[in-house]
Amino acid sequence: MEKLLEIDNLRVHFSTCAGEVQAVRGVSxxxxxxxxxxxxxxxxxxKSITALSVMGLIPSPPGRIVCxxxxxxxxxLVLKPxxxxxxxxxxxxxxxxxxxxxxxxxxxxxxxxxxEVLSRHSRExxxxxxxxxxxxLKLVGISQPERRLRQYPHELSGGMRQRVMIAMALACRxxxxxxxxPTTALDVTIQxxxxxxxxxxxxxxxxxxxxxxxxxxxxxxxAQRVMVMYAGKLVESGPTRDLFRSPxxxxxxxLLGSVPRLDSSGDKPLRSIAGRPPDLISxxxxxxxxxxxxxxxxxxxxxxxxxxxxxxxHSAACWLMHPQAPGHRGVCEIGEK
Amino acid sequence: xxxxILRRLATxxxxxxxxxxxxxTIMHIAPGGPFASEKKLPPAILDNINARYHFNDPLWxxxxxxxxxxxxxxxxxxxxxxxxxxxGIIKDGxxxxxxxxxxxxxxxxxVGLPAGIISALRRNRWPDYLSxxxxxxxxxxxxxxxxxxxxxxxxxxxxxxxxxxxGTPRQAVMPALALSALxxxxxxxxxxxxxxxxxxxxxMRTARAKGLSERLAVWRHAVRNAITPVISYLGTLVATIFxxxxxxxxxxxxxxxxxxxxxxxxxxxxxxxxxxxxxxxxFLMLMNFLxxxxxxxxxxxxxxxxxxxx
Numbered sequence: 068m069e070k071l072l073e074i075d076n077l078r079v080h081f082s083t084c085a086g087e088v089q090a091v092r093g094v095s096x097x098x099x100x101x102x103x104x105x106x107x108x109x110x111x112x113x114k115s116i117t118a119l120s121v122m123g124l125i126p127s128p129p130g131r132i133v134c135x136x137x138x139x140x141x142x143x144l145v146l147k148p149x150x151x152x153x154x155x156x157x158x159x160x161x162x163x164x165x166x167x168x169x170x171x172x173x174x175x176x177x178x179x180x181x182x183e184v185l186s187r188h189s190r191e192x193x194x195x196x197x198x199x200x201x202x203x204l205k206l207v208g209i210s211q212p213e214r215r216l217r218q219y220p221h222e223l224s225g226g227m228r229q230r231v232m233i234a235m236a237l238a239c240r241x242x243x244x245x246x247x248x249p250t251t252a253l254d255v256t257i258q259x260x261x262x263x264x265x266x267x268x269x270x271x272x273x274x275x276x277x278x279x280x281x282x283x284x285x286x287x288x289x290a291q292r293v294m295v296m297y298a299g300k301l302v303e304s305g306p307t308r309d310l311f312r313s314p315x316x317x318x319x320x321x322l323l324g325s326v327p328r329l330d331s332s333g334d335k336p337l338r339s340i341a342g343r344p345p346d347l348i349s350x351x352x353x354x355x356x357x358x359x360x361x362x363x364x365x366x367x368x369x370x371x372x373x374x375x376x377x378x379x380x381h382s383a384a385c386w387l388m389h390p391q392a393p394g395h396r397g398v399c400e401i402g403e404k
Numbered sequence: 405x406x407x408x409i410l411r412r413l414a415t416x417x418x419x420x421x422x423x424x425x426x427x428x429t430i431m432h433i434a435p436g437g438p439f440a441s442e443k444k445l446p447p448a449i450l451d452n453i454n455a456r457y458h459f460n461d462p463l464w465x466x467x468x469x470x471x472x473x474x475x476x477x478x479x480x481x482x483x484x485x486x487x488x489x490x491x492g493i494i495k496d497g498x499x500x501x502x503x504x505x506x507x508x509x510x511x512x513x514x515v516g517l518p519a520g521i522i523s524a525l526r527r528n529r530w531p532d533y534l535s536x537x538x539x540x541x542x543x544x545x546x547x548x549x550x551x552x553x554x555x556x557x558x559x560x561x562x563x564x565x566x567x568x569x570x571g572t573p574r575q576a577v578m579p580a581l582a583l584s585a586l587x588x589x590x591x592x593x594x595x596x597x598x599x600x601x602x603x604x605x606x607x608m609r610t611a612r613a614k615g616l617s618e619r620l621a622v623w624r625h626a627v628r629n630a631i632t633p634v635i636s637y638l639g640t641l642v643a644t645i646f647x648x649x650x651x652x653x654x655x656x657x658x659x660x661x662x663x664x665x666x667x668x669x670x671x672x673x674x675x676x677x678x679x680x681x682x683x684x685x686x687f688l689m690l691m692n693f694l695x696x697x698x699x700x701x702x703x704x705x706x707x708x709x710x711x712x713x714x
Binding site for chain 2: 122124149150153154155156157158161162164166169170171172173174175176183184187188219221232235
């Protein structure tokens with residue numbers, strides 16, 4: 068598969084009054100043309116910041132990209148001047164944000180907000196743009212699309228607003244769509260509808276999608292590949308099936324273990340990972356997860372594990388992957404104690 | 405919509421009636437009368453005057469007579485200025501006050517809003533510090549002190565502008581400046597904080613994510629959202645300008661309505677006090693009403709609330 072996006076050793080820091088927060092600490096991954104990948108991790112692990120870096124939308128100050136590159140279609144976006152980035156945003160790469168309640172301008176009609184992207188990136192006439200906006204609303208499956216065009220965000224439901232966001236994001240047929248927690252702010256029933264829509268539109272348009280979420284249930288049916296982030300780094304990545312069936316990293320097992328299950332009996336308490344993510348102002352030496360890891364060894368607190376993997380593309384950054392580690396590759400069984 | 409407007413008009417009339425009644429009562433409770441300060445008159449003549457102006461009638465009759473005349477649009481004669489009616493005073497004075505007021509409001513908006521926007525965009529850099537310093541100054545220096553300072557520096561020391569009176573454009577500069585300082589400062593600060601709030605909103609990030617340039621994002625998305633609280637202040641702004649103009653008109657010897665109004669209170673010029681009060685009250689209520697209407701056009705969310713209400 069040809070690579071569309073390739074992020075290499077990306078580091079993003081934010082300066083705060085408490086010190087320099089290392090939000091993203093050397094993330095590398097790639098996304099193929101038309102591929103659907105998921106970036107998973109708990110709040111504050113740097114997944115959204117990674118996405119904003121791709122868009123060139125890191126608020127600066129206080130944030131800045133310290134090093135690394137973001138190659139999109141062969142060009143490094145980090146080095147691109149702002150003017151050039153403006154032409155890419157919304158056209159080649161677009162993003163759907165988490166909260167459709169606040170991500171739409173309250174004083175502009177849905178139709179105008181969609182038309183705005185179109186008129187920014189094309190030279191079509193007003194009528195053509197209006198027709199396109201209507202077409203897009205139909206595409207995202209909104210009822211009474213003609214009426215919705217003239218409505219303001221507050222007159223639409225949460226699900227409809229997210230559909231408008233999706234219509235906006237897909238307006239210029241982007242090659243890469245970043246969906247940053249697109250369903251987190253919505254009701255569960257609407258969540259499923261929105262994910263179905265994204266899935267369907269991806270099939271129809273062939274757009275590559277990076278789905279950012281902390282909800283593993285959302286990932287399973289959508290992404291071909293999953294990347295797990297912890298404390299600003301990738302800790303595991305692999306084909307969705309493999310990763311769910313046999314997670315390599317104790318953190319991933321912990322995440323999978325703390326998903327509530329319908330088929331488990333109600334008297335068992337929901338499992339969680341003890342402890343809290345580390346302070347990213349002064350991240351711990353070695354593996355960032357070791358203080359919370361039930362499998363931690365001496366080496367974990369001393370040296371950082373490299374990403375190592377097998378031929379299927381399933382890899383993890385964990386010392387247990389080392390051939391000399393005890394219980395090599397038997398992580399998930401032990402993790403379930 | 406039509407029902408909303410009708411209801412608002414009805415409330416305004418009720419409020420106006422209340423204001424008339426209150427003013428009438430307070431005015432008559434206050435000691436003295438229109439002719440108390442004149443030199444001692446023989447009782448027979450005083451009786452004549454009182455009869456001429458119906459001061460011998462019981463108060464309730466004076467009150468109902470006044471209301472009756474008011475309904476016909478007649479605010480009565482002035483007790484102080486011979487051969488002048490209150491209608492005439494308003495007709496002469498109001499255009500002057502209105503001109504001055506409009507100048508001051510335009511100045512406040514044209515300078516205050518851009519200053520606030522620039523402050524917000526250049527937050528914590530020198531343009532922000534400069535305009536906020538000036539705004540705080542304009543905020544804390546009362547209009548009459550500013551008027552005096554302007555007169556001293558621009559007219560007396562530098563001899564750039566005529567010190568007082570009304571008629572030429574040059575004479576309007578200083579009073580308009582003095583009058584607009586406070587609302588200008590207020591508008592700048594209001595616009596700044598409102599812009600800062602809007603700039604941090606998620607939809608601004610969405611606007612940037614669409615590929616809009618910083619400038620377009622600010623103009624199309626930020627300013628319109630940030631301006632709504634400012635619009636709601638405009639009603640108050642008009643009131644601030646008019647109360648401010650009482651002082652400024654006195655200082656610069658401008659024959660506006662404010663000057664007559666202030667003088668009429670000292671003179672116990674009953675009809676002028678009442679007439680001008682009614683006029684101002686009606687005018688301010690009308691302004692507030694227009695602002696509310698404008699608000700509905702700018703912020704679509706207000707429209708919805710209204711539709712539910714009606």
